[in-house]
Amino acid sequence: MHIHKLLKWLAVASTVGMLLILLGGALVTKTDSGMGCGRHWPGCNGQLIPDVITTEVLIEFSHRVVTGVVGILIVAFAVWAWRALGHVRETKFLSFLAIFFLVLQALIGAAQVKWGQGDFILALHFGISLISFAAVLLLTLLVFEVDRKFDTDKIRIGKTLKFHTIGVTLYSYVVIYTGALVRHTDSSLVCMDWPLCRNNEFSLPTNMYEWVQMGHRAAAGLIVIWIIIIAIHVFKNYKDQRAIYWGWMIALILVVSQATTGMFVVLTKLNLYIALLHSLFISMLFGLLCYMILLLSRSHMKNN
Template identity: 35%
Template sequence: MQKWIKTFANLSAIGMFLILAMGALVTKTEAGRGCGDDWPLCNGKFIPAYTISSFIEYSHRLVVGIVTVILIITLYLVFRYVKRSDARWFISGTVLMTLIQALMGAAAVVWPQSSIVLALHFGLSLLAFAFSLLLSLVFTSYGDYSRSQRILPGFKTMAWFSVVYCYVVVYLGAFVRHTVSSGGCVGWPLCNGEVVPELSGATGIVFIHRIAAVLLFICLLFLYLQAKRHYSSSDRLVTGSRWALIFVLLQIVSGAVVTWSIGHDVAYLFAGMVHAMIVAGLFGFLCYICVLTIYDRKAF
C-alpha cells in the first residue's frame, strides 16, 4: 500500500506542476475566453469546436479534472493509511487550494474578474503545487526532518520572511501578465533606456516588479550566507537555500529573456512559460526550508 500512496503523491505533485504550467500558457496566449462564458462546457459543447484558444483552455480544464480525481484518491489513501500529521496537512492544503483555484477559474469565465483577482489565481496554483511537492517529499529521505543541530531563531525568521516576500513578488509578476504590462519596460537591465523610468502605467508596474525581484535575490543571498555560516555544508538548510538562490538567479535571467523576446511571439511564449515554471522550483525550495524550521527537534 505504501508504494501506491507514494505513487499517487508523486502523481499529485506532477499534476499540480502541469496545472501551473498550463495556467501560465492560458494567460500568455490569452486563451482564458477560449470557451466563451460557459463552464464546465466549452461554448455550449462537451467537445468544443477546434480553435487554438478553445483547445488550450479546454485542455487546461480537462487536466484540472483529472488531477482533481488523483487528489481525491490521494486524500483518501493518506488519511486512511498514513499516520503522519504533516502528510495529512499537505494533502489537505493541496486539495483546498485546488478547489479554490477551480472555483475562481469558473467564476472568471462566467463573471469577468479584475486583474488583481486574476493574478491571485496563479498564486493559488503555486500554493497548491508547493503543498503537493511537500507531500511527495514526505515519502522520500527528505521527509525525515530530524536534526542534530537546532535552527537559530534568526534563521527561522529570515526563512519565513523570504517565502512570504517571494509570494508577493510572484503575485506582482502575475499582475504584470494579467494587465498585459510586459512591454512597459523595453530593454534589460535598463527600463526604456533609463535607470529609473517614469513610474506610471505599465512602465511603473513592470519596474516595481523588477525592483522587487532584485530585493528577493538579496534576501535569498543573505539567507544562503547565514545557512553556510552556521550549518555544515551537507545540511539541508544549506542545500535548500543554495538551490533557492540558484532558482532566483534563473528567474531573473528568464525575466530578462522575456523582455528581450517581446515582439517574437514563439520565443516570448516559451520564455514566459519557463519563467513561470522556474518560480515553482524557487517557491518549493523555500517552503521546504520553512517546513524544516517548523519541525525543528519535534517528534512525530
C-alpha cells in the same frame, strides 16, 4: 514503516500533475486563450467536447481536462496520505490545504469564464494554485521521508535563519503576485529595456502599467539579494546539515534562474518558452521555500 509503492507513484503523479496545472494556467494567460471556450463552463462553446478546434480552444480546453484529471488524482492522494500517514504531524493539514486551494483556484477560474474578474483578483489565481502545489509537494516529500528518514529529525536552526526563512517565504508571495499582475494588466512589454524601463535611464514610472512592471522588477531584485544573503549565511553555518545546506543552495540557483528568465522575457519580447520557464522556476522556488518552513517547524534551537 513501509509505504505502499502505489502511494508513492500517486504522490509523484499528483505533484507533476499540479505543476502541469500551473504551467497550463500560465500558458492560457500568456497566449490570451482564456476565452477559448467562450463564457461556457464546464462545457466549451456550448458543447461538452468542442468540435471546432482553434489554438485558443485547444489550449483552454486541454487546461480544463488536465485540471479535472489531476484534481481527481490529488483528492485520491490526499485521502490516502491522510489514512496512511495521519500520525505524522503535518499530513492532515497539508491534505486539507491541497484540496481546499485546488478547489478554490478552480472556482476562481470558472468565475472568470462565466462572469469575468478584475485584474487584481485574477492575479491571485496563480498564487492560490501555488499553495495547492506546495501542499502536494510537501505531502509527497513526507511520503518518501517516512521510508528514508533523511536527516530532517535532527534539524537545528538558529534565530537568524528562522527570521530569514519566514520572511523570504512570505515575501516571495508578494513577488509572485506582482508577477501575475504584470501578465493580467498587459504590462509585460510596457518597458522594453532592462533593468531600467526606457533607454536604461533612471526615471520614475509615468503610468500604472510602468509602475506594475517596474514594481515587479524591484520586488524580484530584492528577493534575489535576500536569498544570496541567506545562502552566504547557510554556507558559513550549516554545512553539517545537508537538508538545510542543499535546500538553500538550490533556492539560490532557482532564484537566479528566475531573475535571468525574467530578463530574457523582456529582451526576447515575451518568448513563450522562456516565459513558461519563468513560471516553472518561481513555482519550484515557492515549493522549496515552503519545505524550508516545514523543516523550520521541526527544528531545535541553534545558537547562530
